[in-house]
Amino acid sequence: MSYQARFRVWRGDATGGDLVDYTVPVNEGEVVLDVIHRLQATEAGDLAVRWNCKAGKCGSCSAEINGRPRLMCMTRMSQLDPEQPVVVTPMRAFPVLRDLVTDVSFNYAKAREIPSFVPPADLKPGEYRMTQEDVGRAQEFRKCIECFLCQNTCHVVRDHEENKAAFAGPRFLMRVAELDMHPLDAAAEAGIDRKKTAQDEHGLGYCNITKCCTEVCPEHIKITDNALIPLKERAVDRKYDPLVWLGSRIRRRGA
Template identity: 60%
Template sequence: MDAVLRIFRGDAQGGQFQDYTVPLHEGMVVLDAIHHVQAHAASDLACRWNCKAGRCGSCSAEVDGKPKLMCMTRMDEFQPSEPITVAPLKAFPVIKDLVCDVSWNYEVNKRIPPFHPKPPEPDGTWRMQQEDIDRVQEFRKCIECFLCQDVCHVLRDHEKKDSFAGPRFFVRVASLEMHPLDVASRTAYLEEQGGIGLCNITKCCTEVCPESIRITDNAIIPLKERVVDDFYDPVRLAWRWLTRRDRAP
């Protein structure tokens, strides 16, 4: 049995979708089909991939309109009678075919206040308990596939790249902010540069995460609540004003 892949071919100037017929075999994933097209029909088809095991986050694309890892999307999920659309991530500029320029993400990452540990204990070490670190271990599962960034409507439709860090980097901030050894505060970053107030928690980032990180419930909303603590809670603001205390550094 064959399947038809409708693949975007083009670059930053524009392009079109082209259909390719691919023979199906058991256990086949979309990335296998893309490799078949490269080997038999279009050797110039550009596609970024690396591990083919859902660990590297390289082969992100939009398959039938949904942001997915091509290596983790089985061909038998789709009706063989319908063409399967494969397009690059729409929130980022296309370089060629299925490869897009995600370098903006790395620039955002550089602006996040880094890990700032408290002073070590007298023996020169730091100790953490498992119960303290459990929460942030979820965030360390992120493989930086940027599917959450792609599906986030603040970046995708409203194009707020100048004022919004996006779900991937809220996850990273959460991993630092909730770390038991870290003493820095990133609420000012989140409120100002990170633009967390632009997130209206519609949870698309959580829906597409291939690592099943509960991005909205466990990272974004807890961070929003910390921003409320420091910037919006009228009782806390009044208390800080009365006691002439600033926010945590």
């Protein structure tokens, strides 16, 4: 059943902008992205919006809908009150390029800072063996589509621009946790201490586990419970382990 929806869409660029009101037809079964496309076709041909798959798998159409970070292609109009205007704005944590498109290059810069998986020296490709439990743990984190909604909603990034230099954000701390949990990752043998770098270089201590990242994840990854909290626990264990402390003192004296 069709109806006329009121949309308030943010229009502007890096220099500024404002919400613009539109009235757009909505058909049964449609998602917000369908309506945005209709708006482009009928009233706002120059509206900038980023999208690709329209199936909730590419992470491109991230925005804020009625103040909540969401994927436009996964937000059904039937979930929203037809009596109220639908307010669509760009992700607030990242600089606006134009209209609903933001500059998310911050995230790719953070991704490059994390050392990749280190293959075990004594195993060749095809010889890797893992338990199903380890596979299942890593598979949850691999579901991430890099929509960056978790990065956008994290108040450490969202409300404090000055933190961006020191804080990787939940998506990339989850990546560190995934690698640190990997039973075949030989980072330690290569001189990489993932727990220490998570704390010292990627800002793990900034996270205060409010679970806002988990709440907006479209893949329902338990980012806080299954990645960030366990990583914090292991980082603290390492930092305050008396054997680690004693070993560092011995090495210091030997130097």
